[in-house]
Amino acid sequence: xxxxxxxxxxxxxxxxxxxxxxxxxxxxxxxxxxxxxxxxxxxxxxxxxxxxxxxxxxxxxxxxxxxxxxxxxxxxxxxxxx
Amino acid sequence: xxxxxxxxxxxxxxxxxxxxxxxxxxxxxxxxxxxxxxxxxxxxxxxxxxxxxxxxxxxxxxxxxxxxxxxxxxxxxxxxxxxxxxxxxxxxxxxxxxxxxxxxxxxxxxxxxxxxxxxxxxxxxxxxxxxxxxxxxxxxxxxxxxxxxxxxxxxxxxxxxxxxxxxxxxxxxxxxxxxxxxxxxxxxxxxxxxxxxxxxxxxxxxxxxxxxxxxxxxxxxxxxxxxxxxxxxxxxxxxxxxxxxxxxxxxxxxxxxxxxxxxxxxxxxxxxxxxxxxxxxxxxxxxxxxxxxxxxxxxxxxxxxxxxxxxxxxxxxx
Ligand SMILES: [Fe+2]
Ligand SMILES: [Fe+2]
Numbered sequence: 231x232x233x234x235x236x237x238x239x240x241x242x243x244x245x246x247x248x249x250x251x252x253x254x255x256x257x258x259x260x261x262x263x264x265x266x267x268x269x270x271x272x273x274x275x276x277x278x279x280x281x282x283x284x285x286x287x288x289x290x291x292x293x294x295x296x297x298x299x300x301x302x303x304x305x306x307x308x309x310x311x312x
Numbered sequence: 313x314x315x316x317x318x319x320x321x322x323x324x325x326x327x328x329x330x331x332x333x334x335x336x337x338x339x340x341x342x343x344x345x346x347x348x349x350x351x352x353x354x355x356x357x358x359x360x361x362x363x364x365x366x367x368x369x370x371x372x373x374x375x376x377x378x379x380x381x382x383x384x385x386x387x388x389x390x391x392x393x394x395x396x397x398x399x400x401x402x403x404x405x406x407x408x409x410x411x412x413x414x415x416x417x418x419x420x421x422x423x424x425x426x427x428x429x430x431x432x433x434x435x436x437x438x439x440x441x442x443x444x445x446x447x448x449x450x451x452x453x454x455x456x457x458x459x460x461x462x463x464x465x466x467x468x469x470x471x472x473x474x475x476x477x478x479x480x481x482x483x484x485x486x487x488x489x490x491x492x493x494x495x496x497x498x499x500x501x502x503x504x505x506x507x508x509x510x511x512x513x514x515x516x517x518x519x520x521x522x523x524x525x526x527x528x529x530x531x532x533x534x535x536x537x538x539x540x541x542x543x544x545x546x547x548x549x550x551x552x553x554x555x556x557x558x559x560x561x562x563x564x565x566x567x568x569x570x571x572x573x574x575x576x577x578x579x580x581x582x583x584x585x586x587x588x589x590x591x592x593x594x595x596x597x598x599x600x601x602x603x604x605x606x607x608x609x610x611x612x613x614x615x616x617x618x619x620x621x622x623x624x625x626x627x628x629x630x
Contacts, residue, residue: 243463244397246406248616260393263386264470283337 231261239271252285327528332458335401343527344402346520348456351399357421358392363597364428365437373431380477381434387470394466398459414599421504422580425588432485432499438478440507446471447541456528458459486552493526501557509580511538540567546570
């Protein structure tokens with residue numbers, strides 16, 4: 231679902247439906263009764279490719295050993311706001 | 313997982329560290345079982361909970377009240393669906409869960425086995441029953457199982473409307489004619505004690521509480537939650553001049569709690585084991601609704617199959 235105001239899509243939940251059109255209507259009725267959404271995507275569960283819990287280490291690891299991707303890695307002269 | 317004992321230790325360490333457990337994570341079988349039991353009972357309660365209120369939709373006194381009640385009951389259907397979806401992530405099918413409800417194998421909140429005799433009962437349910445549900449569900453929004461916690465967050469956002477529409481009904485009746493005020497007081501008298509029972513037996517008598525607490529599913533005890541509900545409700549009753557039917561109710565300066573009298577747990581046991589005023593009627597009504605909706609499900613499936621055949625593609629199941 232995409233909330234109003236241009237925020238990115240966020241997963242809301244699951245529905246059961248016989249086809250995509252019914253899934254869209256069910257999703258609106260179940261998850262968007264109070265203006266929570268301006269856009270809805272529905273995707274068959276079987277069409278989702280996901281990482282697995284076992285991946286947590288190896289798959290995401292490269293993110294942790296590259297501190298030079300963070301601003302704190304770089305020093306600036308004392309007293310200067312950068 | 314190679315070693316269950318090691319996996320279990322790692323699991324408990326994660327719970328202790330306040331991490332959430334997600335569907336594909338390793339979890340002890342017992343954790344899975346307890347959550348399926350708890351979540352499905354909770355979902356069933358949302359669904360059966362529509363019946364006592366649905367009873368008054370056609371008889372609501374004004375259009376404003378009717379719209380409010382209709383929207384509330386629709387929310388409760390949504391609550392049931394959020395939690396069924398969450399339960400399904402534990403590897404159980406929705407059909408199986410619904411079957412357990414319809415055949416009477418599954419439990420649901422015993423409070424919904426009481427009748428809604430007057431319009432004031434609709435007010436009392438919103439004020440007390442949804443009020444108690446808010447206290448309980450606010451705690452469950454921090455449950456260790458991610459899908460359950462997320463369903464609770466969504467539900468909590470909607471419950472305040474339920475409670476306020478109920479309280480407004482009661483405030484209006486209490487400020488009305490003497491007969492209306494009597495009707496409101498009578499509803500309070502009948503719903504107060506069953507509402508306190510909603511939090512479940514005292515922790516020392518609650519077989520599942522210790523385990524659920526150890527696994528971070530429950531973060532507060534039944535007694536703590538019940539006390540919180542009483543503390544919140546006393547002032548609300550006073551504000552609209554209705555009397556909670558408990559002569560033992562008194563304020564304790566030291567603990568800042570409202571002490572209340574003994575709860576009739578024998579009644580609770582009777583109702584939860586099938587002998588409440590309306591257990592049979594509720595199950596019969598659910599079965600009838602399910603059976604008379606069968607043609608809709610069949611027609612939708614036939615239509616989807618026809619469309620899929622026409623387009624040469626396969627039916628999408630989302
Ligand atoms: Fe609910
Ligand atoms: Fe509710």
